[in-house]
Amino acid sequence: MKIGVIGGGAWGTALAQVAARGEQDVLLWAREPEVVESINARHGNDLFLANVPLSTSIRATGNLADLAGMEALLVVAPAQHVRAVLSETPVGNTLLVLCAKGIEAGTKLLVGEVAHQVAPDAPLAVLSGPTFAHEVAAGKPTAVTLACEHEGLRTRLSDRLAGPAFRTYGSDDVVGAEIGGAVKNVLAIACGVVEGAGLGLNARAALIARGFAEMTRFGMARGAQAETLTGLSGLGDLVLTCSSTNSRNFSLGLGLGQGRSAAELMADRKTVAEGAFTAPVLREAARDAGVDMPVTEAVNALLEGAPVAKVIEALLSRPLREEKL
Numbered sequence: 001m002k003i004g005v006i007g008g009g010a011w012g013t014a015l016a017q018v019a020a021r022g023e024q025d026v027l028l029w030a031r032e033p034e035v036v037e038s039i040n041a042r043h044g045n046d047l048f049l050a051n052v053p054l055s056t057s058i059r060a061t062g063n064l065a066d067l068a069g070m071e072a073l074l075v076v077a078p079a080q081h082v083r084a085v086l087s088e089t090p091v092g093n094t095l096l097v098l099c100a101k102g103i104e105a106g107t108k109l110l111v112g113e114v115a116h117q118v119a120p121d122a123p124l125a126v127l128s129g130p131t132f133a134h135e136v137a138a139g140k141p142t143a144v145t146l147a148c149e150h151e152g153l154r155t156r157l158s159d160r161l162a163g164p165a166f167r168t169y170g171s172d173d174v175v176g177a178e179i180g181g182a183v184k185n186v187l188a189i190a191c192g193v194v195e196g197a198g199l200g201l202n203a204r205a206a207l208i209a210r211g212f213a214e215m216t217r218f219g220m221a222r223g224a225q226a227e228t229l230t231g232l233s234g235l236g237d238l239v240l241t242c243s244s245t246n247s248r249n250f251s252l253g254l255g256l257g258q259g260r261s262a263a264e265l266m267a268d269r270k271t272v273a274e275g276a277f278t279a280p281v282l283r284e285a286a287r288d289a290g291v292d293m294p295v296t297e298a299v300n301a302l303l304e305g306a307p308v309a310k311v312i313e314a315l316l317s318r319p320l321r322e323e324k325l
């Protein structure tokens, strides 16, 4: 299976490294000329994944047209840019493997739904799970959900990408796999706030558990399967991103919890904290669906500049309720 990668950030680069295992050729499109140059000339991505030696089988291009003729394209541009980038890519009926985590602002569409609008003939798969890029690139053990409704394609893709330290778990639940990744980014911001505001480990555990209930309510309303949400792409990724400052979303929340503004924390950043873009559109989508998402509401209030103490007080003073979804 000839693989192309759309996006030369940390995750696109790490996935190119996965796909290049065994010296298999991989073509990666990067938006930044310096990333193309760095990969082709020095087999590294100095801008987004520094100090990781890359396979010499990875070649980079700045021209999306060069991706014509691939059998699968890993889509790893940030969620808000997937529509624009795919619109310029010769997709046809090539398998699109969605690896970005988010919901598109304005349309409230998941990345797969955006891809289907732009490239209606392309079969879709989702690769998602607890995956810090630098660990994957370093060959540390990692497991992901690989969702695709077409069993044959799913098996081919799994055979192509899985390796001794990169385990794929198959699923036919494309929507469920996407929702876990999109929602956990927003919840990770909240966990960072807990850390930044010094609220303690009990609070963080409570937030993970109630945040997961929130993810499940939203996921079920959008047709996700419960076992996908409790799997790698849902609970697994939530636990990872809610526990480490390696997460850009958690780190953003940490700064908010320390009283810094979202504008200040987002200014001049080169790397993406997807939760900041997904939070407002997730709030809208949840309200449309009549799904209660208090943590998501709180994250939005903080991103909009509400004082940390006030937002925490509002969360904690909600009426007591049964522990149900």
Ligand SMILES: NC(=O)c1ccc[n+]([C@@H]2O[C@H](COP(=O)([O-])OP(=O)(O)OC[C@H]3O[C@@H](n4cnc5c(N)ncnc54)[C@H](O)[C@@H]3O)[C@@H](O)[C@H]2O)c1
Residues within 6 Å of the ligand: 007, 008, 009, 010, 011, 012, 013, 030, 031, 032, 048, 076, 077, 078, 079, 081, 085, 099, 100, 101, 102, 131, 132, 133, 134, 270, 271, 272, 274
């Ligand atoms: N980094 C990780 O560990 C990791 C793991 C799993 C999933 N993801 C997901 O992968 C996606 C990409 O994240 P990343 O970490 O590779 O990115 P990154 O933060 O390392 O780099 C930013 C990326 O955004 C791209 N970009 C910026 N402006 C753009 C524009 N106008 N049009 C198109 N692209 C633009 C840059 O070219 C670069 O590829 C995100 O959805 C993220 O949630 C990341």
Ligand SMILES: O=P(O)(O)OC[C@H](O)CO
Residues within 6 Å of the ligand: 101, 129, 130, 131, 132, 133, 185, 188, 237, 240, 241, 246, 247, 248, 249, 250, 272, 273, 274
């Ligand atoms: O750094 P984050 O918060 O974007 O998280 C990266 C990955 O999504 C972890 O699975």
